[in-house]
Amino acid sequence: MVYYDITQEQLIQMVTEAVLLEIKKAGSNVVPTGISVRHIHLTREHVDYFFGRNYQLTPRKQLSQPGQFACEETLDLIGRKGSIKKVRILGPERNKSQVEVSITDARMLGIEAVLRSSGDVEGTPGITLRGPEGLLVLNEGVIVADRHIHMTSADARRFGVKDGQRVRVQVEGQKPGIMDGVVIRVSDRYRLDFHVDTDDGNAFMLSQGQLVTILK
Incomplete structure (x- = not known):
C-alpha cells in the first residue's frame, strides 16, 4: 500500500x-x-504600519480563488457602537484597504451597511482598525459584499x-x-x-x- x-x-x-x-x-x-466570513484586505502601506516595514503576511490556508489565502494575522474592528476582535486578514495585499462584513456585523459595529462589489469602496463608511502597533482609522472601505x-x-x-x-x-x-x-x-x-x-x-x-x- x-x-x-x-x-x-x-x-x-x-x-x-x-x-x-x-x-x-x-x-x-x-x-x-x-461562504465568506468577515475579513480584512490591506494595502502594502497598512501591512507595514501594523506589522513592520516589508513584513510578509503569513499564509494560514489557501482559499477557493487561486492565489488568495487567509493569514495568521488578525486585527480588531472598532465601530461607533461596538467592536469585533481578531478579524482575519486575507492576502495578498490590495490597492485599497477594505473590510468586508455582513449586515449583522455592521449593525453590531454601528456602521451603515453599504452593498458593493469588492474593490468598489469610494464613498463607503470608514472604521478603526486595532493591531500590534495601535490604531488606524480608515476613512472609507467597509462594505457588505x-x-x-x-x-x-x-x-x-x-x-x-x-x-x-x-x-x-x-x-x-x-x-x-x-x-x-x-x-x-x-x-x-x-x-x-x-x-x-x-x-x-x-x-x-x-x-x-x-x-x-x-x-x-
Missing part, C-alpha cells in the same frame, strides 16, 4: 478540482458555494452569461429558495465559485461546497 503525504489544504484542493471537473463534464448549470459568482471566460460561454450580468440562483436543501441579483464576475484568474456572506448562508442553511443552480 502506498501512502501519500499531503496537507489538508492540498486534499481540499484535490476534491475541489475533482468536483469542478465533474460539473464541466455534466454540462449542467450547477456551481459550488463558498454583493452576492457574486466567480468564473472563467470558458465557464461564462458554457453558462451563456457575461461579466457584470445579474442572474438568479436556485438553492436546494432544508431551506430551499432563490437568490436574486447575483453578479457574474468573469476572469481567467478565477475558479468557479458562488460567493455569499454568512447572513445569506445562514438564511438558506447553505454549507461550504454545496451545489446551487444558475437559473437562465
Whole structure:
C-alpha cells in the first residue's frame, strides 16, 4: 500500500478540482458555494504600519480563488457602537484597504451597511482598525459584499452569461429558495465559485461546497 503525504489544504484542493471537473463534464448549470466570513484586505502601506516595514503576511490556508489565502494575522474592528476582535486578514495585499462584513456585523459595529462589489469602496463608511502597533482609522472601505459568482471566460460561454450580468440562483436543501441579483464576475484568474456572506448562508442553511443552480 502506498501512502501519500499531503496537507489538508492540498486534499481540499484535490476534491475541489475533482468536483469542478465533474460539473464541466455534466454540462449542467450547477456551481459550488463558498461562504465568506468577515475579513480584512490591506494595502502594502497598512501591512507595514501594523506589522513592520516589508513584513510578509503569513499564509494560514489557501482559499477557493487561486492565489488568495487567509493569514495568521488578525486585527480588531472598532465601530461607533461596538467592536469585533481578531478579524482575519486575507492576502495578498490590495490597492485599497477594505473590510468586508455582513449586515449583522455592521449593525453590531454601528456602521451603515453599504452593498458593493469588492474593490468598489469610494464613498463607503470608514472604521478603526486595532493591531500590534495601535490604531488606524480608515476613512472609507467597509462594505457588505454583493452576492457574486466567480468564473472563467470558458465557464461564462458554457453558462451563456457575461461579466457584470445579474442572474438568479436556485438553492436546494432544508431551506430551499432563490437568490436574486447575483453578479457574474468573469476572469481567467478565477475558479468557479458562488460567493455569499454568512447572513445569506445562514438564511438558506447553505454549507461550504454545496451545489446551487444558475437559473437562465
